[in-house]
Amino acid sequence: MAKRKQTFLDNFLSKKASSSSSDSALHSELSVPEKPGGSGLPTSSICQEIGKEGDSAHSKEDENVPKVDLSSSNVIESNPDVLGIPSNDDQDPGENVDDRQTTKKLETAAENLSQSTLAPENPSRIVSENAYQPSDWASVQHVGKRHFNFQQSWFQTFPWLHLEKDIQKMLCIICVKATRLGLHRANTVKEETFLSTGFCNWKKAIEKCKKHESSNYHTTSLNKLAELQNVPIKQKLQTEALKVQETARLFLRKIITSVLFLAKQGLALRGNESDSGNFLALMDLRSEDVEGLSAWLQRSKSFTSWAIQNEVLRIASHSLLRQVMKKIENAKYYSVIVDETTDSSVKEQVSLNIRIVDEDFEAQEYFMGxxxxxxxxxxxxxxRIIDALQRFNLSLENLRGQCYDGAANMSGKFKGVKAKILELQPKAFFVHCFTTP
Structure with a gap:
């Protein structure tokens, strides 16, 4: 439309220049410089003057010249060459410029993406890198009088083919990997030919391979392995660390249960030698039933050391004492039974027991250490006794009895333990120890 307007203006001005002086004045008026940033064409006011002169001179001009009203709009022309858009005159009828440009850009983007190093490679080739495909291997299938040979080109057509040396047949390396890694559900239908029994039907090799390649099991295996290989290094390390922790947790549980078993049976865990004893013998026995335990113990010998054994016993004793303390707190009132003895290392040990009456009105005695x-x-x-009671958070106000032997240091009238406790708690009735039949 802009082109037609420009043609009309040129014809109109050339004719008016040769007819009268008023036309020359009009032409000089059209030569006024355009405003900065303009398009190179007259402004709206000048176009209005052109429209008026055109109406007055219309009767003198050729009747075939079309009449165009330019008084109601500004004429702005854009240069198609600058924008890179082809002229409408060069297009086929009905063709849209925007659609053609968009299509061209999409084609260019697709070509660039295909050439980019960021484009993903063939996932089937990636996950089948470990397939055994010997170039000199040959195999012949006899069907009656006909012979069918294995073709080396099949390794290129189906890169997942893998020669299993033991059976001299072809397997699918992708499905084998996915199955060994446990990437499939337990109830997934498997194709045993390419998983275990092997494929050697060269007569229908292409047909069978294409069928397997499009099967659900193969497709799922390929996707699972591709996802597994795309896992970031950090996530792989975290997953591996979790597996190591889970294994250590499982085997440590075996160590703890073994220590608790020996303690419950009243058996010594070890003797004078650190590499022998009931505990290590029991762990060797359990290694026969627990897969991987023996190898793990060889790598983690510190977990069977005396320090770990003592720590397990200490943690277990604290757990039992917390349970006992709840029972004592529920009973409220308690008595103490104390005796002193010398152990094998000639060290004096004081044994402390707490006696209570439970909710069923039955007497219960608990060894406290x-x-x-x-x-x-x-x-x-x-x-020593007062210190132990304070550690257990037992108040002397609830102490109602004390029981010792007849030694002067225990039941003495003035300097014995009995006398000192009675000074603090007169309600702590003393009973001389005795053995019930």
């Missing part, structure tokens, strides 16, 4: 003491005087034993 052995406490080493350097002195066996009444005052030293009294201090």
């Amino acid at each position: 052995l406490y080493e003491t350097e002195d066996t005087t009444g005052n030293a034993l009294y201090t």
